[in-house]
Amino acid sequence: MSKISTKINVGNFFEDFSIGQKIIHPLPRTITEGEVSLYIAFTGSRFALHSSDELAQEIGYNERPIDDILMFHLTFGKSVQDISLNAIANLGYAEISFPNPVFIGDTVRMESTVIGLKENSNGKSGVVYVHSIGYNEQDKEVLNFKRWVMVHKKDKETMIGINEVPTFAESTPIVEDINIPEIDMVDTNATGGEYFFEDYEVGERLNHPEGITIDDSDHTLATKLYQNNAKVHFNDHMMKSTPMGERLMYGGIVISIARAISFNGLQNAQWVYAINSGAHCNPTYAGDTIYAYTEVLDVIDHSRDDLGLLRLRTVAIKNQKSDEIESPKGEDGKYLKNVVLDLDYTVIVPKKKTKKQ
Amino acid sequence: MSKISTKINVGNFFEDFSIGQKIIHPLPRTITEGEVSLYIAFTGSRFALHSSDELAQEIGYNERPIDDILMFHLTFGKSVQDISLNAIANLGYAEISFPNPVFIGDTVRMESTVIGLKENSNGKSGVVYVHSIGYNEQDKEVLNFKRWVMVHKKDKETMIGINEVPTFAESTPIVEDINIPEIDMVDTNATGGEYFFEDYEVGERLNHPEGITIDDSDHTLATKLYQNNAKVHFNDHMMKSTPMGERLMYGGIVISIARAISFNGLQNAQWVYAINSGAHCNPTYAGDTIYAYTEVLDVIDHSRDDLGLLRLRTVAIKNQKSDEIESPKGEDGKYLKNVVLDLDYTVIVPKKKTKKQ
């Protein structure tokens, strides 16, 4: 007779979290050339800094750094089994920053601290707020963000009454000491873009013309690569008995595709400095084609004379061209049904003086 | 006028094999970071030893070793064109062992010796038994197994009458000198699992909750990566005119997915010591979702005080949750139609004394 084991990790429920609790997420990950190649295969990304050691060296690096969004996925994925395995919804992100670059061969890991808990009034679930920090093997911070998810309660009958909600900065603060090397030289023939920081203005809207269709294997291979084990992305058998009827795409896939599409017009914006906030407005499924447009929300000068920052809003739309919608929300203030991502983020763009003559 | 070439390799038929015959399989393969990344993308595997150089070094390695099952596929794939290109069925495996670890940059190759031949009574086919050994570039054994396949005869009219069947050990013998470094320290925060050798008991059953759906590109990309060229896995045009009606998934894919799913509950069982036997009970096709449960068949102590071994039986099921079946076989002694793998194997688990305090 077999005995059912209790060694199975069923993830954390609302009652398993407490304010101040520190969670060390398992699975440190050594990032390799394999991840870098696969990321290009998944997204078609063409930001040159991440494609060429020669170009990275000309800019001022010893070697090309890992794409910030790829690093985010690889690091973030580790937190799923502790934070959001029983999540009803990923509600939001705030203050995402990338304090230090990551290179091929680095090993990243992540830790989280619970900073807020709010029981829902129906007593069946609650919202967990965490502050998560990713580190490299030298214990340098490589990722820092806050996140909140709605999680099931174990005991849906008893109210706990906790309601501690943290506040977040409206955007990720910009520090004086930006950790990228002094930019020696930007060869626009190599990056593919002729525009520099000074060329962009507030209110400018870039209708990126490309559309990229995502299939089942594309998104499941990527999400498995990130060791993100949220069941909704992988288990078609289970999803068939839900209202969705099929596997839901990991929202990070849409962020990656939208960022890759934004290359056309933002070729020299090769660094994501921060993600201020983001909403996955509607679900994305295999077969959907992603389009995107970008608005320049702010043009932010910096004391460094080689670079400035652009605060951008990139909106991703499924199965509709980017120039066919004016605003992501309708007159009722709700997101249009084809809008799948509303991302507020900040990129670094070199100034004109860095242009290779 | 063109002349039809006779240079095409059509594979070996039953008559092409003889007892004692030695076959050097072509295509030595240098294993790279690319294979390691792709394997994680194919399976979502989270065994930390294969994900992190830092963690491998803490355990006692210089660098992370290649996942045993990945190494099996990459090495095994080479034998297909010589042994099983004309196979009617892959009948069984025995005494699979992994004598030495393989690392990124190693080059593996394989040789086989024919150890048995049994003509079927209908005269149309026969069973070929081989003993296959994989080596690294220093000629150290990295894989050792026995395998038998049913192969077509060229001349289906003439009986040969050969009937030499080898015997196999019921399980792969366990040696004194296990070739993994003395385990310095297991950080359960990093491996994601708190259970050690002493925690498992005979008869314990782990119902792994995850299910992973496999699509066409997933399994064909993996099987091509392994340079396994069995036609049934790749040629949809050909398969449409067979009773199967579509491409059959390489059985090794199911082994890999089942092993990846078994992580939940067996996080510290990071080494496959041996595969004692395995049956691919039913075919698997694209779109199937794989679930798995594991039973502890035996708890095997070892003279080394840092580790012990567990003999496990992992059963993979398609499109049915692992806790919904009690036994893989029905009352008639036959495998249930949803059961796709019955794997008897032995893993190494560190003892409690290795736990990082």
Next chain:
Amino acid sequence: MSKISTKINVGNFFEDFSIGQKIIHPLPRTITEGEVSLYIAFTGSRFALHSSDELAQEIGYNERPIDDILMFHLTFGKSVQDISLNAIANLGYAEISFPNPVFIGDTVRMESTVIGLKENSNGKSGVVYVHSIGYNEQDKEVLNFKRWVMVHKKDKETMIGINEVPTFAESTPIVEDINIPEIDMVDTNATGGEYFFEDYEVGERLNHPEGITIDDSDHTLATKLYQNNAKVHFNDHMMKSTPMGERLMYGGIVISIARAISFNGLQNAQWVYAINSGAHCNPTYAGDTIYAYTEVLDVIDHSRDDLGLLRLRTVAIKNQKSDEIESPKGEDGKYLKNVVLDLDYTVIVPKKKTKKQ
């Protein structure tokens, strides 16, 4: 109010090109182990020189070189956004050569010169002829070819009247100084093929038995990896409103699959010396199964005593076995509807004296 940006690169139209114009294609690319592994996963390629450092060293290299066709795709992909983003059709290639080998870690880039322009008589489009050269990071030529594409005009009303058409060599010239190391030794047990240069004869036809089915994710992942951003390959939403009705496969995918299939019978032809010309006779879509046969057009001796060259014609067919068609063209001189590639190319094959005894 947002202001529509003019920073979007919409690609070049016929009027944007001028004879003698030099175009530096952006996106230098460092080639990694990831690309090499993915290429094997995409194609199942088994040419041993590209799979094993040990074998490459035995032949005379320091390490295994990159597969010539993979290098072609990675380098060629960069020219799409400048040359063929607005292409109506890729009309042809000529004089493709691979002057120097490329290795893992090399960074490749490409430049083109416009060598011909021919306006079409309808005034709506024209043909652009370019001479493109790929370089490694030491500015050595690694790829050299000519190509012509039909491109839309911006102003379809006004005739320009240009008609400068270059001439091309009927086949890529063969130089005295072939840039591969003196071949020390070919181990036929490792390459999987027993035939050498002297074994092939003009008129010989190899009916390769394998068929490989390509799915959506296979071809889109590969094309994105090559950073080839031609919209017809990625955007299913757009393609649904065209007569094709779905994404068109990048023709290079078919070349790669046909080359991989040609392994059976040409195992020692591990180097593509040149592509003389090629036609993508019919479109290929996801779900198609590719078969191929090869005819030996010419047997070309060389002053080097370790190697010779074979001029080959490989014909790829979709959803029909390679031995089921006699000629790729029907009695009307047009390609049969299942023929998808007619490739005239030259490979290097070692002579018998190099065989390992």
